[in-house]
Amino acid sequence: MVKALRASGPPDGHRSWYVHYTVRRPLPTWKDLAKSLGNVVQEFRERLDDPPAELRVGRAIRLRFLPAGRTYDTLLVLGGSADHDSGGFVVAELLRNLKICIAEKNRKVAPVRHKYGEWWLALEDRVAYGALDRGDVREVREALGHVPGFVKVLLVSPIDPTRGIDILA
Structure with missing residues (x-):
């Protein structure tokens, strides 16, 4: 802007x-x-x-x-x-959505998981739009902990695809 x-x-x-x-x-x-x-x-x-x-x-x-x-x-x-869409609870909403998406993607890839040694999950971030600060990222990482099934979970801003974070790194 x-x-x-x-x-x-x-x-x-x-x-x-x-x-x-x-x-x-x-x-x-x-x-x-x-x-x-x-x-x-x-x-x-x-x-x-x-x-x-x-x-x-x-x-x-x-x-x-x-x-x-x-x-x-x-x-x-x-x-x-x-x-007008911020509710002050971006991290909580992001965590809720991440847990749903991770569980769903794990179910979807289960039949073919054996075909690849490592799986990455890339998600479009329509909650925070890539605007998480370091404290928010740390909070998300701590709350998620170990994510079974994926080596990396990437959040990519739909506004600027060059802005993304690996929430497991």
Whole structure:
């Protein structure tokens, strides 16, 4: 988000604007999201004579614009955010889902487990979206302990597939 707002460029004689965004899941891929954010930033810049109070990026993100009290280096400045799907219990929800998925995948591969010496499980992380900090990762690892059947269990962000963690490492 910050990168997209920086791309708004200088205010060019206009005031700067604070942007507050809210998020609802599921989110599109990061590639699609970045393109859509760029389009919304451009649309706002084009409408400076009568700026909108709010613009949406699909159904997932809503941007609200408020006049800044001063001029910044960029037209748009991050003012705040809210995640309407966060319940404050991300680790607990992630653990609950991991236990379900691991048990289900173990059942599914049981008939062919003997064909391979080692099994990895890669899961799309639609709970934390790759936003776990070190403490969260440590908590997940401690709570899961040994996971029978898999050498690695990978969580991959659906927004940015380059962001992933091995929760057993």
